[in-house]
Amino acid sequence: MTHAPGLLLTIAAFLAVIGPLVFVHELGHYLVARWFGVKAETFSIGFGRELFGVTDKRGTRWKFGWLPLGGYVRFAGDMNPASQPDPDWMLLPAEERNRTFQAKPVWQRALIVAAGPVTNFVFAILIIAGFFIVQGEPGTAPMAGRIMPGSVAEKAGLQAGDLIQRVDGKPVDSFAALSAYVRAHPGQPIQVELRRGEDQLSKDLTPGVAVDLDQHGKQVRIGVLGIQAHADSVNPVRAVALGAEKSWQIVAAMADGLGEILTGSRSAKELGGPLKIAQVSGEVAAGGIGPFAFFVALISINLGFINLLPVPMLDGGHLLFYALEAVRRKPVEPQVQEWAFRSGLLLLLGLMLFVTFNDLSSFGLWRGLSGLIG
Known part of the structure; x- marks a missing residue:
């Protein structure tokens, strides 16, 4: 619990x-x-009255405000939210104004x-x-990388390295296809055919039931086996590229969600x-x-x-x-x-x-x- x-x-x-x-x-x-x-006059974490702070040798006041829900940097010449300068701006010496x-x-x-x-x-x-x-980059092949302790897969005797070839007699050519099939059969018996080394094995098991959110934010029942995809090690350059790709996918999902709320297909209560x-x-x-x-x-x-x-x-x-x-x-x-x-x-x-x-x-x-x- x-x-x-x-x-x-x-x-x-x-x-x-x-x-x-x-x-x-x-x-x-x-x-x-x-x-x-550009000279920074204030660097504040939080808004409102200053709790504590320090001024550096460049004249920037680094401080913490009592309301920690945001922050700001105030630059010289940036005097209001519309970024309009103080009327005395033109009176500053040229070097300071620059x-x-x-x-x-x-x-x-x-x-x-x-x-x-x-x-x-x-x-x-x-x-x-x-x-x-x-953690490495998840492979696309329907191969078990890690078997979660106490999971349906562990109790059924599946092992890391098992290559899933068929589910209920239907060929699976990717881990995504395997995952999609299992998710669609919560609590329903399925037959898994796999290759372990040189051996061909068949396992009868019943996916566990979990609750997830669909693309509209509604709760749905999904099937789970407790298998993580096999992962390949990656170098830092590849990892950053994958991080950028994943971040872009998240941004796209946020944009889609905002669009659905604005068009009324999703509730603003979300x-x-x-x-x-x-x-x-x-x-x-x-x-x-x-x-x-x-x-x-x-x-x-x-x-x-x-x-x-x-x-x-x-x-x-x-x-x-x-x-x-x-x-x-x-x-x-x-x-x-x-x-x-x-x-x-x-x-x-x-x-x-x-x-x-x-x-x-x-x-x-x-x-x-x-x-x-x-």
Whole structure:
């Protein structure tokens, strides 16, 4: 029986996910800005009143805020959310003004802004690449790599290295085909024909039953044998390529899911917020370092993906304005930017309230309150 993680583990796991990912995101902005000679005045993890911090020799204040739900880097000359400079900007000495964000050409400003989400993607790719280095690349052949202890496969006498050739008399030419057939037969007896060395063997077994989520987020029963695919060792270059491929698949799934929610084919109730992330953080942390590391990679990809959406207040919104500036050969009018960013702020606040309501609903809070009222 699995037990729900305690409150302290949940809080610690949540901070262990959000803190490093916010730092990585903002570090991307900071490093590219420093590369282009922009002075960073503040590097903050968290919002609100400063808890503690230190100022480095370049004059950058590195600090922690009391609300650990994000962070920011404030550059010299970047005085408000619309990236408009202070009116006194033109009065600065030329050398000092050249170190401000607004003094840089649009392509450099765009790279500084894009560096945050890109760094999140790179961070996730490296984590996933580490899994491939440690575990290897799953082979395509229907060969058993590892037999899970206590599984149906172990009880039936299957061994690592067994090559599955037929299931219920039907040839299987890949591990994916074997997995698909087993998943489709939960709790139903099947016959497996395999080759072990020079021997041909036949096994009668019944896949166990597990619960998974389909592409629409609904719970479905699936069959499981407890066999992991045979894995081939990979070098670091191949591991990074596989990490990038897996990350792209996750991004594509996120884009598809968002599209389905916007078109109404999936319920917006599936959207989760910080409370849900905190809950899942505790659950995966209780499962060990492996699942937790993969969850960090997943949230990092999610953070990069969301920040690239063309919504004012997000990095993608800034990039949209920079693209318009590049096409028009002049910045978008300040009043248009201010209106857009105010609207974006309202949108994000509304979305935050909505996902928090969803989170509380998933925890059963509203049902509990209705029961108390009733």
